[in-house]
Amino acid sequence: MQLNYCQAWNLKEKAKERIHGVPQCSYKLLPWLCTRLIETNPGTIAEYRCSDDGHFMQLFVALSVSIHGFQLGCQPIISIDSSHMSGPYKGALFSASSYDADDGMFPLAYGLFSSENYEDWLWFLEKLKMVIGERDVIIISDRHQGIIRSVSEVFGSENHAHCYRHIKENFSSFLTKLNTKGRKGKENALQMLDSIAYARLDCDYEVAMDTLRTFNHDLAKWVEENNPQHWAISKFKKMRWDKMTSNLAESFNSWLRHERHHNICVFFIEHMDKLGSLLVEHKNGLVKWNGCIGPKTEEKIALNIGKGENYITYLHLGSSMKVSNGKAFLEVDLMERTCTCKAWQMSGIPCDHACAAIRRMGFDVSDYVDDWYKYNLQEKIYSGSMRTLVTHDMPMIDEDGTVRDALGHTYPFLNPPTTKRPPGRPRKRRIESQFM
Ligand SMILES: [Zn+2]
Incomplete structure (x- = not known):
């Protein structure tokens, strides 16, 4: 049948x-x-x-x-x-x-x-x-x-x-409408937007904006009109731990x-x-934590330690140190927990320059991670208890x-909402985003 x-x-x-x-x-x-x-x-x-x-x-x-x-x-x-x-x-x-x-x-x-x-x-x-x-x-x-x-x-x-993923999607739709220089042009423009969004320093933001402006004036205008102070890292005034x-x-x-x-x-x-x-x-x-930081933080630190492995460090009196990555000199302050690149103070996790400085001093990098990422907080977060909602005496609905x-x-009871089911077959899946 x-x-x-x-x-x-x-x-x-x-x-x-x-x-x-x-x-x-x-x-x-x-x-x-x-x-x-x-x-x-x-x-x-x-x-x-x-x-x-x-x-x-x-x-x-x-x-x-x-x-x-x-x-x-x-x-x-x-x-x-x-x-x-x-x-x-x-x-x-x-x-x-x-x-x-x-x-x-x-x-x-x-x-x-x-x-x-x-x-x-x-x-x-x-x-x-x-x-x-x-x-x-x-x-x-x-x-x-x-x-x-x-x-x-x-x-x-x-x-x-x-x-930022939603911003990038909107920008991408705008690019499609503009039809700028084909597929390759679109990829380039999206990378330029990444540089704008992830620039930590104002000067890097300006350079990235200039590059985009030279590529296409309308795209730079789009960025300016779409409130970068709410998504570009350098323009957002509050601490957001790199959550984009x-x-x-x-x-x-x-x-x-x-x-x-x-x-x-x-x-x-x-x-x-x-x-x-x-x-x-x-x-x-929690059993998978080695010491005071969790596996995800540990992975990030390992990456930064690797990057900073060959950096040259210079000691100064006080808590400040000079770090050279081969391209520039940066200042790391172990007391203030800051670096010129701003990654440490923005993310709460020591950047590659800070890792080089901390290790030069013979200290443990994980001790310099923000308290938000520590074992004792994770223990506290999951220290509560939850009780079952029992329904053995649940009331019945009469005729x-x-x-x-x-x-x-x-x-007391409620009636169903008055909104009607929209016509057509119900949509079960949302369209997946192309950006992660
Ligand atoms: Zn740094």
Whole structure:
């Protein structure tokens, strides 16, 4: 027997209903789940908003284990993004993730929304601000208009870093429109943009801009009009530990790629399971640390030590040293933890010049890595605990739609969002970016 697309789709939906319950009912139990989550994990934020007539609009969840870990040791840089929910009522999944002490993904909060606009982002970020407290943080994201406006209001525009991968994609589309000097010309222009974005010193930024301007005036104008102060390293005023993209948020989306097909209550519970195992996995990763820094940091340091192997170092009185890399003289200050190239102070990890100086003095390079990358912080980040959300006494939904438990107590409930499923076959995959 051959099924047409519609028949197959309906059968699949029926099968899902059997597994996960009737979609219309999934919102009914959300208030109960939020209350239960807060009771079992005190300090958790689980809040929802609905329309005047009780239709679901917004949900924000940050588990106490995430809040605790972030406050104790994560780098104050948070990647935010949205992706599609492809369950029965679609909608958007917002996320906020931070970095642990070995640059691993540390999920901080998520939100589910029936739409994605400025008001949704503003509400999500206001809740996120409650999680973060008074800490100064950098938010990194794409340039969705709703995000730009709300980040500026809640965290301040100067704390907003724009994802360089997205910038490069926009620049690339602009290049295609200009059709500059064929394929080779496009590659060259993209490399010039890299030089602009990654230049640490103002003078290097200017040289890179001049090169681009000579190549094509319109491209240089594009850079000037696209707020380089939010993405070019030399122009961004705050410490951002060389985090250039919102790839972390993309990792979050792919981490929950299967769960995103499910209804809201199933997602709510599955997210907890995934989070639990991720935190355990990261905590167990501590056994792979050799000494006070993690494997990823160690790799970076090994690379820098290798590069600086043959540099000539000159001792000075005080904490300053002169380093020659064969092309220029640079000054490394071991007390201030700075280098003329600015890589050390910007990334928190000694650059090749600093490695040469530190080793000349007979010191251990890992002692000069920022505290954000140290073992004791990683231990603290994963020192919390998380309790299971038990559902043995979960209420049932009566024939008339009332949510009632075995003892006859009734609970508040929500109705599904009023947004309609968009026409056509649901899109499951986002188009992958060409840049990493
Ligand atoms: Zn340096």
